[in-house]
Amino acid sequence: MWPKALESWWEHCEPEAVKTVWGRLKQYGSMDLFRERTVRTAVARARQIATYLAEHDDYFANSRQFCRWLCEVAYRESLRLLLPLEPIENALQKVSPEVRRLLKWCYVDQLTEQEVARMLDLPTDKPGYYDSAEAQRRMIDAYNQLSAEIVRRFRPPNFVERGPYRNYSNVFPSPPTLTRPALVPSPKGQQP
Numbered sequence: 063m064w065p066k067a068l069e070s071w072w073e074h075c076e077p078e079a080v081k082t083v084w085g086r087l088k089q090y091g092s093m094d095l096f097r098e099r100t101v102r103t104a105v106a107r108a109r110q111i112a113t114y115l116a117e118h119d120d121y122f123a124n125s126r127q128f129c130r131w132l133c134e135v136a137y138r139e140s141l142r143l144l145l146p147l148e149p150i151e152n153a154l155q156k157v158s159p160e161v162r163r164l165l166k167w168c169y170v171d172q173l174t175e176q177e178v179a180r181m182l183d184l185p186t187d188k189p190g191y192y193d194s195a196e197a198q199r200r201m202i203d204a205y206n207q208l209s210a211e212i213v214r215r216f217r218p219p220n221f222v223e224r225g226p227y228r229n230y231s232n233v234f235p236s237p238p239t240l241t242r243p244a245l246v247p248s249p250k251g252q253q254p
Contacts, residue, residue: 065116067125072109075129079105082133083140089232092216096147104140108132111139138238141169150234153211157204164204168237175201175240201240209233 064071083101087093093100112132115121122128144150145166154162167173167181178201179192186193209230 064120064122064128065118067128068112068116071122071125071128072112072132074125075132076105076109078129079108079132079136083136086137087140087235090234092149092153092212092234093144093147095149100140100143100147101136103143105132105136107139107142108136111135138172141235141238142172144235145169149216150208150212153208153215156211156215157207161204161207164200165208165237168201168204168240172238198240201237205234205236205240206230 080101083104084097087097087101112128112135122131145154154165157165164178164182167178173181175194175198176192179194179197182197182200184193184196185191212233213230
């Protein structure tokens with residue numbers, strides 16, 4: 063049981079985490095040169111987190127739960143590593159400082175829409191509440207700006223030019239805390 067089982071669970075689950083993160087990043091051609099290093103570093107960082115969590119008894123009920131956790135945390139760690147990668151960093155330099163800051167909050171800090179709304183001080187009419195819908199809109203806009211710049215600069219081979227469901231989901235991973243329904247396809251004929 064946890065935490066005594068960390069070493070054996072790690073040995074069993076680490077290959078699955080590598081495979082999972084590799085598979086989730088594989089579709090993004092702009093990261094081809096950096097994928098292996100990103101995956102290995104992300105899984106190593108997840109190992110550091112697991113080692114820290116060994117201080118907490120009963121954090122995981124069994125090895126299956128640990129494996130699922132490891133795959134998710136390793137993927138999130140990989141997203142934290144993306145912005146400094148050379149092709150992404152080059153594209154990031156082409157967007158405004160405000161957009162860069164927002165993207166760093168989304169990928170490095172992995173802030174939610176509610177947290178971004180507080181960071182941007184987007185109050186609502188109700189005192190003490192912040193406009194998470196506006197924060198979500200800005201997060202999507204920042205993601206689209208970065209993705210458009212990646213397409214302009216690197217032209218990923220799997221990018222779909224036209225169609226009713228055109229979006230950037232095959233160009234760059236969306237922010238991990240951005241809810242999926244928020245990333246709806248653009249209406250036909252409109253740019254995302």
